[in-house]
Amino acid sequence: xxxxxxxxxxxxxxxxxxxxxxxxxxxxxxxxxxxxxxxxxxxxxxxxxxxxxxxxxxxxxxxxxxxxxxxxxxxxxxxxxxxxxxxxxxxxxxxxxxxxxxxxxxxxxxxxxxxxxxxxxxxxxxxxxxxxxxxxxxxxxxxxxxxxxxxxxxxxxxxxxxxxxxxxxxxxxxxxxxxxxxxxxxxxxxxxxxxxxxxxxxxxxxxxxxxxxxxxxxxxxxxxxxxxxxxxxxxxxxx
Amino acid sequence: xxxxxxxxxxxxxxxxxxxxxxxxxxxxxxxxxxxxxxxxxxxxxxxxxxxxxxxxxxxxxxxxxxxxxxxxxxxxxxxxxxxxxxxxxxxxxxxxxxxxxxxxxxxxxxxxxxxxxxxxxxxxxxxxxxxxxxxxxxxxxxxxxx
Numbered sequence: 134x135x136x137x138x139x140x141x142x143x144x145x146x147x148x149x150x151x152x153x154x155x156x157x158x159x160x161x162x163x164x165x166x167x168x169x170x171x172x173x174x175x176x177x178x179x180x181x182x183x184x185x186x187x188x189x190x191x192x193x194x195x196x197x198x199x200x201x202x203x204x205x206x207x208x209x210x211x212x213x214x215x216x217x218x219x220x221x222x223x224x225x226x227x228x229x230x231x232x233x234x235x236x237x238x239x240x241x242x243x244x245x246x247x248x249x250x251x252x253x254x255x256x257x258x259x260x261x262x263x264x265x266x267x268x269x270x271x272x273x274x275x276x277x278x279x280x281x282x283x284x285x286x287x288x289x290x291x292x293x294x295x296x297x298x299x300x301x302x303x304x305x306x307x308x309x310x311x312x313x314x315x316x317x318x319x320x321x322x323x324x325x326x327x328x329x330x331x332x333x334x335x336x337x338x339x340x341x342x343x344x345x346x347x348x349x350x351x352x353x354x355x356x357x358x359x360x361x362x363x364x365x366x367x368x369x370x371x372x
Numbered sequence: 373x374x375x376x377x378x379x380x381x382x383x384x385x386x387x388x389x390x391x392x393x394x395x396x397x398x399x400x401x402x403x404x405x406x407x408x409x410x411x412x413x414x415x416x417x418x419x420x421x422x423x424x425x426x427x428x429x430x431x432x433x434x435x436x437x438x439x440x441x442x443x444x445x446x447x448x449x450x451x452x453x454x455x456x457x458x459x460x461x462x463x464x465x466x467x468x469x470x471x472x473x474x475x476x477x478x479x480x481x482x483x484x485x486x487x488x489x490x491x492x493x494x495x496x497x498x499x500x501x502x503x504x505x506x507x508x509x510x511x512x513x514x515x516x517x518x
Binding site: 143144145146174175210211212217221224225228229306 | 376377378380381384385387388389390
């Protein structure tokens with residue numbers, strides 16, 4: 134079905150319908166995710182919490198178009214993510230998804246500016262414009278004066294901010310964060326969370342996997358995952 | 373939180389679905405390069421091919437008069453009107469003529485009879501294909517230019 138056909142039936146930016154993921158472990162099949170159904174609206178800040186091995190990161194990778202589910206459908210902006218061809222899905226990731234990881238995943242021999250420009254290499258954006266866009270997002274995360282440094286010349290918090298800048302430089306509507314504050318001290322983690330909160334206030338939809346209960350207070354809604362199932366959804370009232 | 377707006381990310385959706393392409397795709401680029409090569413070869417090869425097919429049945433016969441006098445104009449006009457004769461061209465300050473003819477319709481034997489009938493003692497200096505002679509003329513022009 135084409136995206137235009139879904140216009141009337143889709144109500145949310147992200148819709149997860151009966152998604153499950155099984156892994157073959159020798160002779161047995163392990164369900165990392167049993168069956169999940171939930172929706173995420175445009176501009177929401179969601180945290181996904183749960184114990185190690187509960188399926189949080191698997192769910193995040195499925196939402197990002199990186200991990201084909203064993204069953205079910207993921208609709209993002211009315212696009213059936215896993216109904217797309219591989220090239221279309223690569224375009225989907227480039228256009229819609231920014232990802233930040235706990236371990237930053239910066240290229241050690243590239244400068245801060247070059248790291249941030251990296252996702253634009255396949256977008257066809259002109260070199261001059263790439264430079265301008267990368268500097269603008271680095272300014273937004275407070276690193277305008279460190280563009281020429283290498284990652285190992287930065288603190289952990291600064292490296293995380295470079296990772297955030299790299300994730301949002303293509304202006305994706307959705308940011309996926311896999312334990313972004315897991316390696317940071319509490320002050321630096323708060324600083325990173327405030328940047329994410331600011332980006333969310335500007336309209337970015339954020340889905341963050343975390344172990345940190347403190348981080349959940351920045352989100353409007355928390356999805357608790359246990360043994361591959363959504364145990365509960367609870368909404369935080371910040372008023 | 374905002375309600376879902378189907379039109380908000382229309383451009384992104386179009387890019388993913390391939391409705392709006394960024395730049396020139398590999399297929400289009402390969403097609404364009406192929407077309408340039410084919411057209412380039414066409415421009416270089418087709419005129420030569422046409423010239424070859426138009427001249428493939430033509431031969432040139434080169435004559436001079438035994439008496440080393442100029443060729444009478446009315447005889448040349450008469451010769452040019454013979455069946456199978458494409459053209460009669462004066463060369464070498466009028467002392468020689470080149471008769472271009474369709475080898476399937478006439479031949480040098482008939483020209484010999486024609487010249488005898490007009491009381492001319494013509495000597496056949498050479499006979500070759502018309503295309504070969506054109507190539508020779510090109511080479512001569514090239515060497516003269518040097």
